[in-house]
Amino acid sequence: MSEYNFREVEQKWQAYWKENKTFKTKERSDKPKYYVLDMFPYPSGAGLHVGHPLGYIATDIVARYKRLKGFNVLHPMGFDSFGLPAEQYAIKTGQHPALTTDANIKRFKEQLNVLGFSYDWDKEIRTSDPSYYKWTQWIFLQLFNSYFDEEKKKARPISELPIPEGFTKEERRQYIDDRRLAYQDEIAVNWCPALGTVLANEEVIGGVSERGGFPVIRKPMKQWMMRITAYADRLLDELADVDWPESIKLSQKNWIGKSLGAEIIFKTAEGSGEIKVFSTRPDTIFGATYVVLSPEHPLVDSITTVDQKEAIEAYKEEAAKKSDLERQELDKSKTGVFTGGYVINPMTGEKIPAWISDYVLISYGTGAIMAVPAHDERDFEFATKFGLPIRQVVSEDGSEKPNIEAATPGHGTIINSGDRYNGLHSKEFIKIVIDQMEADGTGKGAINYKLRDWVFTRQRYWGEPIPVIHTEDGEVKGIPESELPLVLPEVDSYQPAEDGSSPLARNEEWVKTTDPETGKPAMRETNTMPQWAGSCWYYLRYLQPDNDKRLGDQEAIKYWSPVDLYVGGAEHAVLHLLYARFWHKVLFDLGHVSHREPFQKLVNQGMIQGTSSFVYRVKDTNTFVSYGLKGNYDVTPIHVDVNLVDKDILDIEAFKNSSPEYRDASFELEHGKYVCGAEVEKMSKSKLNVVSPDHIVSKYGADTMRMYEMFLGPLEQNKPWNTNGIDGVFKFIRKFWRLFHDGETFSISGEAPTAAEMKILHKTIKKTQDDIERLSLNTSVSGFMITVNELSSLKCNKRAILEPLTILVSPFAPHLSEELWSLLGHSTSISEASMPTHDEQYLKEDAFEYPVMINGKMRTKMTFAADAPNGDIENEVLAAEVVMKWTEGKKPKKVIIVPKKIVNIVV
């Protein structure tokens, strides 16, 4: 071949790898292990776009590199195959989600294989496969059958839970159920009517659903919950043990939202009840001039007086109707209603009014606050609006403001807080006031978290059935392990019922069962698990996907854990990555895994954005005007498929044929062409800007695609997709091929390399290794280009240079490298070769330039020969000679080359 034929070569080697199971992971090995993992994809109907492979290419390079470095590498791939889109498609078409999911996976795998990834497909997993979700259900039962030991700070089997004496059977059961890590609770959940399901807090973003952006309302429902709050401290503290991006750690810290403060009791004025509030500033309690309850607070009804009842009821109703989005609108002013009731400030003994307002959230703290308008902006706004008293109790500069115009939340000297406390510093007073309240029984130090327990049920079909039964007398039991997996039943429709019950309830025969312990009739749970369940632990299943006895052997888990490198998107910061850590810690406590954290090093690959193209339709017409002319009309920009656009010029005929709507459209052109507008946006089907890798691969080959995606920029960075530079990478591939060829024939010389050639090689070895180790894969590709340019200009075709170079390039361009490797006369895959090591002696520069200091004063820079002193006082003569010019004939007494490349010469 005179030219590199990537089509032929890539097919050949992909077939070879498949046939020989080249990348099969060895279960047992004396080699050190390396576990490199991608966040597995949800197999959507749209197939892969060019953004998907970015992280996959990076991990594949690392996996191939680590193999060459002598590691036993686990590099698996699988599919997060339960999920909403397949179900919504099923609702629309009546087709079973399993069918569409299978078809999508098939397409994904084809697309992945074309890129030449070195996966061990024998370890593939699918979360919707019963042999997989058997163990998801098994983990659920572990959580169900465990409680959190507050003293030991760890999960323990529920059978070891100490139970107080003297309980009735019913009380005893209640006591146990209240402590399970997976438990049921009637709570106000995030209900999304459009999706027909509840959502976890983490799935609600700014009051709308993460998927689809539909409004979410609060609705009380009985739900399965996961007691993730028990692990709040460990999830927070143990972040210190992992090598993760600071931004992700911070997101998790903020989400957990630990704050230190006090819980303070305000007794109602008539003495019948008490309202607990949480405050991070108990030192301002003397400034608490009223309290505010959330409209949903359970004490609202009892504290409300008869004449305020009507107003309170109206406000409560209004609040209940609002969606979270409406409640969170910030620019609106505060609203609220006086309950008519009063409470007693425990420190001042004053009678202060109790209000309700929706700016107090039932879901945070105790659902009630003490308002200190002088030192809290929200309270200040509320107090000003409703004419409530404002009392300054902390002074930052020691003086008291006569007219308070704004809240000052800072620390300073305590004032207006009684003779006993005035003059103290507010920070010091926090401790004192907590001690005082503890002594009085009116409050205590408290820690509060933003983190809520995880709402674990979804009213959906396409998810894991929850393996519990409800008995006739209201008891909830896990099903016996021997009955797992509890297989998802067939149903006549995938539509959730309007009352919020799951589609599983439609199969009444399946729902009816018997309690295996008593033989009495029982009902199955009809809700399913959220999509996160399967992805919470999949990294463990790759170790032994076929093990039907256990989740995985202890030995295998111990050998492979933790995941050494985990690459995926940052969008999972508080979803998958938090849930997975939580489950992992529970499994750790129960002795099923050997490490506290699942993922040692995490890297977030950036998003590859799409460049959307727009056409401009004149309002109420079917006329489209070119980009430069749109200013003259009132136009609506419309997304146009980027595949109909080449360098901003629209293919008008193709556009007309793309939809009947456009068939008769007319166009106003510039210079005979229709110019489209462009904008960088997230790549998505709806924006018509999706570029599939298939097209690139067929034009340039997989190796070029792989290297080009890396060459595009730093892995972590977001970047828009373009193919502007792809020719440069394609040229590299062909140039590299030509180094091995003399015209048509493969031609390699056995001649010994020159020093210059050796230098080029060893520089490349060092650079490649350093770059891959720190995941700077873009500079690594650049390094190869430099090397090939240099060797081309030397016309170097020597085996001693090209053979190690082929190994270096192989993680990036595996197909090309395999072909060259076999042409070089090797009969096994290049992946079984060893990474060459560099030799320092070839890396020395011929000359180097150091700044020179004379008598401690910086003068200039000087060039030294490569063998010039690089340590202490040796080789004075050489350095002295150089220095003579600068010291005007004076002879230097001492030449010192200090670290940091500064030469100091004392004359």
Add this chain to the structure above:
RNA sequence: GCGGAUGUGGCGAAAUUGGUAGACGCACUAGACUUAGGAUCUAGCGCCGCGAGGCAUGGGGGUUCGAGUCCCUCCAUCCGCACCA
């Protein structure tokens, strides 16, 4: 509002510890070889200037012999979180 990230030629970007800023690639210009080339090779390519030289890493200031890199401050863009008591 709070927090984080980023800011370098016409473009994507390098610069690993404070030490020749712009490697490498794209685009562009000129040339060579070609019947031809979307192939290949050679040279040029930050800005100002004929030149010597001067100016340049978002703006301003500082530390240092020396700053893209460290510190302060302002600006812009992107991404999180957002009435969290």
